[in-house]
Amino acid sequence: xxxxxLKKYPTSAGVYLMSGSDGTVLYVGKAxxxxxxxxxxFGAGGDGRVQIPLLLRRIAQVETIVTDTxxxxxxxxxxxxxxxxxxxxxxxxxxxxxxxxxxDLREEFPAMQVVRQVKRDGAHYFGPYASAxxxxxxxxxxxxxxxxxxxxxxxxxxxxRPCLFxxxxxxxxxxxxxxxAAEYRHLVDGVVALxxxxxxxxxxxxxxxxxxxxxxxxxxxxxxxxxQIRAIEKSVETQKVADHSGGDLDAxxxxxxxxxxxxxxxxxxxxxxxxxxxYTLAWRLDLQELLSSFLREFxxxxxxxxxxxxxxxxxxDGELLADWFSExxxxxxxxxxxxxxxxxxxxxxxxxxxxxxxxxxxxQRDARRKLLDELQQRFHLPHLPRRIECFxxxxxxGQQSVGSMAVLIDGEPAKAEYRRFKIRTVEGADDYASLxxxxxxxxxxxxREENLPDMILIDGGKGQLGVVVEVFGELGxxxxxxxxxxxxxxxxxxxxxxxxxxxxxxxxxxxxxxPVVLRSGSAILFLLERLRDEAHRFAITYxxxxxxxxxxxxxxxxxxxxxxxxxxALLKHFGSLKxxxxxxxxxxxxxxxxxxxxAEEIFRFLKMS
Numbered sequence: 001x002x003x004x005x006l007k008k009y010p011t012s013a014g015v016y017l018m019s020g021s022d023g024t025v026l027y028v029g030k031a032x033x034x035x036x037x038x039x040x041x042f043g044a045g046g047d048g049r050v051q052i053p054l055l056l057r058r059i060a061q062v063e064t065i066v067t068d069t070x071x072x073x074x075x076x077x078x079x080x081x082x083x084x085x086x087x088x089x090x091x092x093x094x095x096x097x098x099x100x101x102x103x104d105l106r107e108e109f110p111a112m113q114v115v116r117q118v119k120r121d122g123a124h125y126f127g128p129y130a131s132a133x134x135x136x137x138x139x140x141x142x143x144x145x146x147x148x149x150x151x152x153x154x155x156x157x158x159x160x161r162p163c164l165f166x167x168x169x170x171x172x173x174x175x176x177x178x179x180x181a182a183e184y185r186h187l188v189d190g191v192v193a194l195x196x197x198x199x200x201x202x203x204x205x206x207x208x209x210x211x212x213x214x215x216x217x218x219x220x221x222x223x224x225x226x227x228q229i230r231a232i233e234k235s236v237e238t239q240k241v242a243d244h245s246g247g248d249l250d251a252x253x254x255x256x257x258x259x260x261x262x263x264x265x266x267x268x269x270x271x272x273x274x275x276x277x278x279y280t281l282a283w284r285l286d287l288q289e290l291l292s293s294f295l296r297e298f299x300x301x302x303x304x305x306x307x308x309x310x311x312x313x314x315x316x317d318g319e320l321l322a323d324w325f326s327e328x329x330x331x332x333x334x335x336x337x338x339x340x341x342x343x344x345x346x347x348x349x350x351x352x353x354x355x356x357x358x359x360x361x362x363x364q365r366d367a368r369r370k371l372l373d374e375l376q377q378r379f380h381l382p383h384l385p386r387r388i389e390c391f392x393x394x395x396x397x398g399q400q401s402v403g404s405m406a407v408l409i410d411g412e413p414a415k416a417e418y419r420r421f422k423i424r425t426v427e428g429a430d431d432y433a434s435l436x437x438x439x440x441x442x443x444x445x446x447x448r449e450e451n452l453p454d455m456i457l458i459d460g461g462k463g464q465l466g467v468v469v470e471v472f473g474e475l476g477x478x479x480x481x482x483x484x485x486x487x488x489x490x491x492x493x494x495x496x497x498x499x500x501x502x503x504x505x506x507x508x509x510x511x512x513x514x515p516v517v518l519r520s521g522s523a524i525l526f527l528l529e530r531l532r533d534e535a536h537r538f539a540i541t542y543x544x545x546x547x548x549x550x551x552x553x554x555x556x557x558x559x560x561x562x563x564x565x566x567x568x569a570l571l572k573h574f575g576s577l578k579x580x581x582x583x584x585x586x587x588x589x590x591x592x593x594x595x596x597x598x599a600e601e602i603f604r605f606l607k608m609s
Contacts, residue, residue, distance in 0.1 A: 002056070002059045002060055002061070002062075003042065004038065004042060004062055006035055006038055006039050006042065007035075009034050009035045009038055009062075009064055010034050010035060010064065010066055011033050011034065011035045011036070012033070012034065012066050012067075013030075013031065013032050013033070013034070013066070013067050013068075013069060013070045013072075013073045014030070014031065014034050014064050014065050014066040014067045014073050014076075015028065015029070015030050015031075015064070015065045015067065015073050015076045015077050015080060016028070016029055016030075016031065016034055016037065016038060016062055016063065016064045016065075017062070017063045017064075017065075017080065017084075018055065018059045018061075018062050018088075019059070019060060019061050019062075019063070020058050020059065020060055021058075021060040022448065024449075025080075025084035025086050026055060026058060026059065026086055026087055026088050027055055027086050027087075027088040027089060028077055028080045028081050028084060028086050028089060029077065030070075030073040030074055030076070030077040031073070032070050032073075034064050034066070038062065041056065042056070055088050070317070070320060071320050071323065071324070074296070074317065074320050074321075074324060075324065077296075078296055078300055081297075082300075089293070090281060090290070090293045090294060090297055099114050099115065099116055099127060099128065099129050099132045099135055100114075100115055100116075100118055100125045100126060100127030100128050100129065100304060101113070101114060101115075101125070101126040101127060101129075101135065101139070101195060102114075102115045102123050102124070102125050103123060103124045103126075103188070103191065103192065103195075104121075104122070104123040104124070105123070105124060105188070105192075106122065106123075108174075108181055108184075109148075109149055109153060109174040109181065109184050110148070110188050111148055111149050111150070111151075112139055112142070112148060112191065114132060114135060114136060114139070117302035118302045118303055118304050119302060120328070120329075120330065124192065125304055126195040126196065126269070127267075127269070127274070127275075127304060128267055128274070128275055128303065128304060129274065129275060140170075142191055142194060142195075143165070143170040143171070144169070144170055144228075145190070145194075145228045146187040146188075146190045146191045146194075147165075147166075147169060147170050147171050147172045147187065148171070148172070148184075148187055148188065148191060149171055149172070149173075149174055149175065150163070150165050150170075150171055151163070153174065153175045156173075156175035156176075157175045157176070159175075159176075161176070162175070162176045162178065166178065172184060172187065190202050190205070190206075196269075196270050198270070203229055206225050206228055206229050207229060209225055210222045210225040210226055210229070213225060247268075247270070247271070247306075247307050247308065248268065248269050248270065248304075248306040248307045248308075249268050249306045249307060249308040249309065249310060249343075249346075250265055250266065250267055250268070250306050250308075250309050250310065251265070251266040251268065251309075251310040251343075251346040251347050251349070251350040252264070252265055252291070252294075252295075252309065252310065252311050252312060252347070252350055253265075253266070253312060253347060253348075253349070253350025253351035253352070253353055253354040254287065254291070254312050254313075254351065254354055255351060255354035255355040255357075255358050256287070257358060260280060260281070260358070261280070261281045261287070261290060262278060262279070262280055262281075262354045262355070262357055262358035262361070263278065263279045263281065263291075263294055263354060264276060264277070264278045264350050264351070264353040264354035264357055265277045265278070265279075265298070265350070266346060266349065266350045266353065267306075268306075268346065269306075276353055278353065278354060278357040279294070280357075280358070280361055281294075287313060288313060288314070288315050288316055289316075291311065291312075291313065291315050292315045292316065292317055292318075292321065295309070295315070295321055295335075296321065299325055299328070300328070305325050305328060305329040305333055306333070307331070307332075307333065307334065308333070308334045308335075308336055308343075309325075309333065309334070309335050309336070310336055310337075310338055310343055310346060310347050310350075311335060311336065311337050311347075312337070312347050312350075312351060313337060314337050315335070318335045319335075321335060322334060322335045365410070368410055368411035368412070369410075371411055371523050371524065371527065372384055372385055372386065372410070372411060374523075374524060375455075375524050375527075376482075378516065378518070378524060379455075379482060379484050379507070379509060379516065380482075380509065381454070381455055381482030382479055382480065382481070382482055383454045383455075383482070384454065385454040385455035385482060386409065386410055386454055387407065387408070387409050387453045387454050387455075388407070388408040388453060388454065388455045388456075388457060388531065389405055389406070389407050389408075389442075389453040389455075389456050389457070390405070390406045390407075390408075390456075390457040390458070390459065390531045390532055390534070390535040391403060391404065391405055391435065391438055391439065391442075391456065391457075391458055391459070391535060392404050392406075392459045392532075392535040392536050392538070392539040393423075393431045393434045393435055393438070393539065394536075394539035394540050394542070401422075401423035401426060401429075401434050402420060402421060402422055402423060402539055402542045403420070403421035403423060403434060403435070403437075403438035403539065404418070404419070404420050404421070404535050404536075404538040404539035404542060405418060405419040405420070405421070405438075405442060405535065405538075406418055406531055406534040406535035406538055407453075408527070408531055411527065413531075413534065418538055419442070420538065420539070420542045421437075421438045421441060421442075423437060423438070424437065425437050431460075431464075432463060432464070432467050435458070435460075435464060435467050435468075436467050436470070436471060439456075439467070439468060439471045440471055440474075440475075443471065443475050443477065444475065447475065452477070452480070452481060453481060454481065454482065455481065455482040455483065455484065456468055456481060456482070456483045456484070457483075457484050457485075457486060457528060457531060457532065457535075458483065458484070458485045458486070459485075459486060459532050459535060459536060460485050460486075460487060461485055461487040461506070461508055462485065462508050464485050465483065465484075465485035465508050465509075465510060468483045468485075468510075469483065469510050483509075483510060484507050484508070484509060484528075485507065485508040485509075486505060486506075486507055486508075486528055486529075486532050487505070487506045487507075487508065487515070488505065505517075505518070505525060505528075505529060507528075559601055559602055559605045560601055562598070562601075562602065566594075566598075569591075569593065569594075570591070570594075570602075573591050573592075574591075580602070580606065581606050583603075584603075585599065585600065585603045588600075588602055588603055
């Protein structure tokens with residue numbers, strides 16, 4: 001095990017990088033005193049975290065980068081974690097991308113946009129919202145009340161008349177001068193108030209306008225405003241959970257059970273609870289360091305940063321984090337540990353949500369564990385198949401051959417682990433040789449990184465399965481990894497020769513002559529079919545990408561004088577390959593930066609091809 005000479009390391013603030021023998025960065029951390037922090041790892045007492053002994057056995061070197069201040073170390077640590085994605089740092093994998101509503105009030109006629117990234121661009125953002133479908137339904141109601149524009153002014157202005165949304169009363173058509181900028185701004189103010197949670201303010205304003213219209217005997221306008229008021233009252237859902245201060249804040253809750261920690265984050269906007277997100281962290285860290293790492297990882301993304309972040313415990317670098325978040329947001333952000341009142345209640349509610357999320361995940365884990373146990377027994381696998389990898393090969397007449405790997409971890413798709421392979425050593429349509437190359441590349445790397453699957457699923461029958469067994473033998477993996485071949489169902493004609501009957505999917509095992517047939521509708525069958533379909537989809541998508549690039553290259557870059565740079569310029573100028581083909585010689589000559597001789601070559605080549 002690596003034993004560093006701690007006296008060689010500085011006592012100033014900075015960042016340390018722990019790397020393996022192959023140079024891969026395994027862990028990145030920051031410290032106010034680098035020598036003291038490293039002593040906590042390699043000293044007699046150890047660090048106290050469960051994964052640290054596993055980490056220390058793999059460390060071959062420790063590098064340090066000294067910074068002038070602890071804040072600089074914080075920022076550098078964040079940058080290095082993003083760059084290297086170390087295995088032993090917190091990784092907030094999340095299959096949910098929350099959406100927000102963006103309105104840029106600097107525009108003359110602002111529009112609402114549903115976005116998944118919050119950028120520091122000066123626009124107003126509202127959210128986050130857990131369901132994109134739900135917020136789009138809400139926006140449909142808002143358009144009926146406040147008919148803002150739907151599309152860009154430039155595009156709509158090219159039309160001879162306003163769009164259909166104007167005809168049905170869901171757009172005020174500023175592109176055709178149907179509303180003044182001042183009147184449009186009044187609509188925008190109403191939308192901002194609604195999205196900010198100030199429904200009562202909007203309703204009061206509308207009621208005043210309704211009464212004024214009725215007094216002026218404009219009864220149709222008064223009736224329309226009355227319907228708007230009713231629509232708002234109907235669409236507004238009263239929140240039982242509210243922060244009486246009416247501000248924007250996030251409340252963090254932590255639930256710890258053995259070696260797992262569940263973190264829940266409640267989003268409160270304008271006094272209303274609008275959403276929740278939760279994370280399960282597999283390693284038991286010091287809770288203060290874990291919470292600090294979580295905050296850095298979460299809020300450095302393109303997300304909304306609120307006025308206040310409520311924490312269940314103090315973090316050592318709380319002031320540094322608050323300062324950094326304030327810079328990112330452009331407004332002051334406070335990290336608080338409430339002791340009483342409504343904010344303490346919100347923290348307690350976040351903690352209960354974390355505990356409930358952990359309980360629900362536990363139930364799901366138990367169900368998945370039962371499924372994996374059944375899979376191990378059914379296919380006689382050497383280990384519980386916690387990590388299952390499925391491989392597929394795709395090509396058309398031997399051209400652009402590619403391989404794909406889809407992955408299940410604990411019965412759930414792990415898309416970050418998916419890989420695609422461009423076949424390097426095989427020419428023509430030889431699926432067996434292509435599969436051999438892909439398996440060797442994957443398993444050789446797995447041996448180096450000590451990251452092997454528990455089971456391999458191959459899309460194919462006995463032939464493909466034989467390839468897997470042969471590669472296992474070459475690499476000395478026989479008996480260490482289970483392998484199964486899944487063959488598509490057969491189609492039979494019935495005795496009359498008219499109708500067809502389809503058999504069930506067949507699964508082939510090494511050393512077994514007859515296939516295993518699973519009961520139709522079984523959970524195992526559904527799981528493996530879904531994985532096979534994912535690998536096939538992933539392979540086809542990659543193959544089409546390469547094929548399209550090759551087709552584009554053969555059409556343009558084979559022309560003398562056309563390279564990648566000029567090809568991009570042509571596509572940018574004309575918009576598509578089809579339009580380049582349709583262009584006249586005069587149009588080609590008019591393109592800026594394109595020599596006349598090259599334009600003639602392009603025209604002659606495309607017309608002849």
